[in-house]
Every structure is written in structure tokens, then in C-alpha cells.
Amino acid sequence: MNSFPRANGLDGLRGLAAAAVVLLHVWMFSGAHDASQPILLDETVGAMGLALMMFFVLSGYLVSAPWIKVGLHGGPAPDLWRYAVRRAARILPAYWISVVASYVVMASIEHPLAIGFNELPLFAVFAQNQATATAGQLNPPLWSLGVEVMFYVAFPVIGGLLIAAIRRWGRAGALVVAAALTAFGLLWTTYAHLTGDDPLLVASLPTYLPIFACGIATAALLHGRTIDRAQRTVLLVAGAALVVLDGWWHHDSTGLAGHVLRDLPAGVGFAMVAAAVAQGPAWVLGSPPLRRLGDYSYGIYLWHMPVLYVLRHDERWPQSPWEAFAVVFGIATILGALSWHLIEHRVATWASTRLRTRPPAAPNNDELPARPVAPTGSLTPTSASVLGLAGGHRPHQRRPHRSGHEQRTHLTWAPPSNHLAGHDERPVVRVRRVAQARR
Numbered sequence: 001m002n003s004f005p006r007a008n009g010l011d012g013l014r015g016l017a018a019a020a021v022v023l024l025h026v027w028m029f030s031g032a033h034d035a036s037q038p039i040l041l042d043e044t045v046g047a048m049g050l051a052l053m054m055f056f057v058l059s060g061y062l063v064s065a066p067w068i069k070v071g072l073h074g075g076p077a078p079d080l081w082r083y084a085v086r087r088a089a090r091i092l093p094a095y096w097i098s099v100v101a102s103y104v105v106m107a108s109i110e111h112p113l114a115i116g117f118n119e120l121p122l123f124a125v126f127a128q129n130q131a132t133a134t135a136g137q138l139n140p141p142l143w144s145l146g147v148e149v150m151f152y153v154a155f156p157v158i159g160g161l162l163i164a165a166i167r168r169w170g171r172a173g174a175l176v177v178a179a180a181l182t183a184f185g186l187l188w189t190t191y192a193h194l195t196g197d198d199p200l201l202v203a204s205l206p207t208y209l210p211i212f213a214c215g216i217a218t219a220a221l222l223h224g225r226t227i228d229r230a231q232r233t234v235l236l237v238a239g240a241a242l243v244v245l246d247g248w249w250h251h252d253s254t255g256l257a258g259h260v261l262r263d264l265p266a267g268v269g270f271a272m273v274a275a276a277v278a279q280g281p282a283w284v285l286g287s288p289p290l291r292r293l294g295d296y297s298y299g300i301y302l303w304h305m306p307v308l309y310v311l312r313h314d315e316r317w318p319q320s321p322w323e324a325f326a327v328v329f330g331i332a333t334i335l336g337a338l339s340w341h342l343i344e345h346r347v348a349t350w351a352s353t354r355l356r357t358r359p360p361a362a363p364n365n366d367e368l369p370a371r372p373v374a375p376t377g378s379l380t381p382t383s384a385s386v387l388g389l390a391g392g393h394r395p396h397q398r399r400p401h402r403s404g405h406e407q408r409t410h411l412t413w414a415p416p417s418n419h420l421a422g423h424d425e426r427p428v429v430r431v432r433r434v435a436q437a438r439r
Contacts, residue, residue, distance in 0.1 A: 009282025011294030060215020067159035071166030174220030242269030299336030
């Protein structure tokens with residue numbers, strides 16, 4: 001087994017997460033308007049916004065793996081140039097094309113979320129979350145990519161801390177770093193809440209560091225170890241239960257704990273699920289259709305909202321929410337496939353070819369020897385139970401409840417002060433009817 005297993009099932013998880021995000025956004029403009037829809041269904045679909053946390057957990061797991069390996073086994077730190085080129089090749093070309101296309105589409109239909117040409121540079125450098133004029137505008141789900149890229153930029157520092165901590169304390173050093181990131185994130189959300197939950201503070205990397213920390217802790221605990229079938233089952237069941245409990249927890253007022261901890265249970269749960277999937281056979285999640293859907297997931301995420309806005313503007317929106325989902329998801333998947341085959345895969349292949357011609361960084365002869373690694377073997381029940389350290393929270397929208405209580409809607413896009421409506425309306429979202437005062 002590889003030191004850091006990247007089973008095909010992780011690609012399947014990513015594909016399902018993208019589908020869940022699309023379903024939530026379609027529901028906001030269809031089923032959430034229909035009072036005849038069962039409350040349980042309404043609240044279940046509203047919880048689909050949690051799927052975004054899976055993306056952050058997987059990023060923490062995959063990005064941290066090379067640094068953890070170096071800390072445990074020695075050798076030079078990962079080459080920062082290669083790291084930057086690979087990350088840029090994976091994210092930038094498809095993102096920039098979608099931003100330009102979204103700008104043209106939103107301007108042509110005169111949508112309220114359209115932006116001025118002079119605001120495009122903020123989107124180009126992923127700074128849209130840090131300006132009131134652009135936060136939640138143009139293509140609202142792109143806010144999460146601003147957080148993701150901030151994590152990529154910060155990770156060489158985090159990775160250096162991981163290597164140093166592991167060499168000093170062994171595998172536990174990585175858990176110390178993950179715990180420190182979690183603590184910093186919780187302090188940040190506490191400060192953000194006490195100062196009024198400014199959307200510019202909430203939609204930033206520190207808020208979501210606990211979620212990325214879940215992936216980092218998972219990578220550290222899985223390295224060189226094997227999880228047997230019984231342990232994988234426990235992780236899957238317990239992880240799924242934590243995600244469900246997170247949804248149930250937020251169906252009512254959570255008070256200060258909800259503002260600070262946000263989606264801690266879901267972050268832990270997704271880390272446990274990812275660990276089980278990475279270590280075990282993936283007959284369903286690793287099937288060719290779901291693996292391919294995982295390949296297309298980035299493009300689906302980039303393109304589904306422009307597709308939705310165009311369909312609504314042209315009055316081609318199906319009456320049934322399930323038909324609307326099928327149409328939006330189908331078109332977005334086609335665009336995602338084109339994005340993957342024509343842009344993402346080609347650019348990634350070109351970048352890999354170029355990097356192979358660049359000599360690797362010379363080893364540092366003064367590096368400290370690696371701390372001995374715990375023997376390879378099955379995870380103990382204790383280590384299996386702490387695979388996820390912390391969680392985070394997804395942005396959401398508050399709307400007044402009919403009874404006078406506040407209502408929380410789980411969105412995967414923008415701070416609540418921004419317009420989330422279609423061309424001529426706001427989505428009346430009944431999902432996740434929650435009495436609480438957090439953002």
C-alpha cells in the first residue's frame with residue numbers, strides 16, 4: 001500500500017460533493033419556493049451545503065502529504081517552485097476562463113450580480129472576498145476558491161512547521177500543528193462574531209483552517225498504516241453520523257457555540273469518511289463513472305451557476321426541482337468535461353512535462369535526520385477515533401422565519417449581505433429553518 005493512499009474513491013467523493021452543491025443551488029430557486037415540499041426533504045437538501053467542507057478536507061489531506069512524508073522519513077523539503085507550478089496549473093486557467101465567461105454572461109443578461117470591468121482584477125487574483133463591492137458577486141460560489149488559494153499560498157509555511165514538528169515529536173508533531181491551526185481558526189471565528197460577523201472576516205482562510213486541519217491530521221495518522229475492514233466500517237458510520245448530527249445541530253439555535261465551532265462535527269466526520277475511503281476498496285465510489293465525475297467536478301463547480309442564471313433569464317426553467325437539477329447538472333457536466341479535457345488535463349500535463357526537465361532541488365546536507373516512524377500496522381482504536389481534529393463552517397444566508405425566528409440557509413457561496421437572487425427575484429429558501437443569530 002502507498003504511504004499516502006489516494007484511492008479512486010476520493011475522486012468519487014469529490015464528484016458527489018459537486019453534485020450535492022449543484023442540487024442545493026437549484027433547490028434554492030425551485031423546491032424551496034414550494035410550500036408543498038416536505039419539511040424533512042427541504043432541510044435535507046439544505047444540508048447539502050456541507051459538501052463544500054469535503055473539498056477543504058481533501059485539500060488538506062492531499063496537499064500536506066508530501067511535507068508529512070519528508071518529516072517522517074527525511075530528505076529535502078518539497079520544491080516550492082514545483083509545488084507552485086502544479087497548483088497554478090490545476091486552478092488558474094480554468095478559473096480565469098470561467099471568470100471571463102461569467103462576466104460576459106452576467107453583463108449580457110444585465111443580472112444584478114454583474115460586476116464592472118474594473119472589478120475583474122480582484123477576481124483574477126482571488127481577492128473578491130476581501131472587497132465589499134465584489135463579495136458574492138458575479139459567480140457567487142467562487143468565494144470558496146479564494147479560500148482554497150489562500151490555503152495554497154500559506155501552506156509552504158504550514159508545511160515547514162509540519163516538518164519541524166514531526167522531526168521533534170514524531171507523528172504527534174503533525175497533530176500538534178493541526179491542533180494549533182484549529183485553535184487559531186476558533187479564535188478567529190470568536191473574534192469575528194464578537195465584532196459583528198463581518199462577511200469579509202468570515203469568508204477568509206482563518207475561518208476554515210480547522211477544516212483543512214482535519215485533512216492534515218488524517219494524512220499524518222494514515223501514513224504507513226493500514227486500516228482493516230472493521231475499522232473502515234466504524235469510520236464510515238461514525239463519520240456519516242457526525243455529518244448528520246451537524247445538520248441536526250443547526251436546525252435550531254446554536255448560540256455562541258454555533259458561531260465559534262461552526263461545522264466542527266461535519267469537518268471531523270468528513271475526515272473520517274475520507275480516511276476510510278482512501279484505505280479501502282471503492283467498488284462504488286471508485287467506479288469509472290464516479291471517478292470521471294470527480295475529474296469534472298472542478299468544471300462543474302465553476303460553471304453551474306452561470307448555467308442556472310441563463311436558464312432562468314431565458315424563461316427555460318423547469319417547474320419540477322428534479323427536472324431543473326437534471327438540466328443544470330447535465331449542462332454543467334458537459335461544460336465540466338470540456339474544461340477537463342480541453343484545459344485542465346492539458347495544462348496539467350504540460351506543466352508536468354516542463355517540471356520533469358527542471359532538475360530537482362539539491363538536498364540540504366545539514367538537515368536533521370528524521371525522527372523514527374511508528375511501525376507500520378493497523379490503526380489503534382484511539383488513533384482511528386481522532387482522525388479528524390476539527391471543523392469549520394460554510395457561509396450561509398439568514399432569512400426571517402414566518403414565526404418571527406431567524407432562519408438559516410446553508411449556502412456554498414456568499415456572505416449574507418449580498419444579493420443571491422435570480423435576475424428578478426431572491427430565492428425564497430425554506431431550507432434549514434433555524435432559530436439562531438449567527439452568520
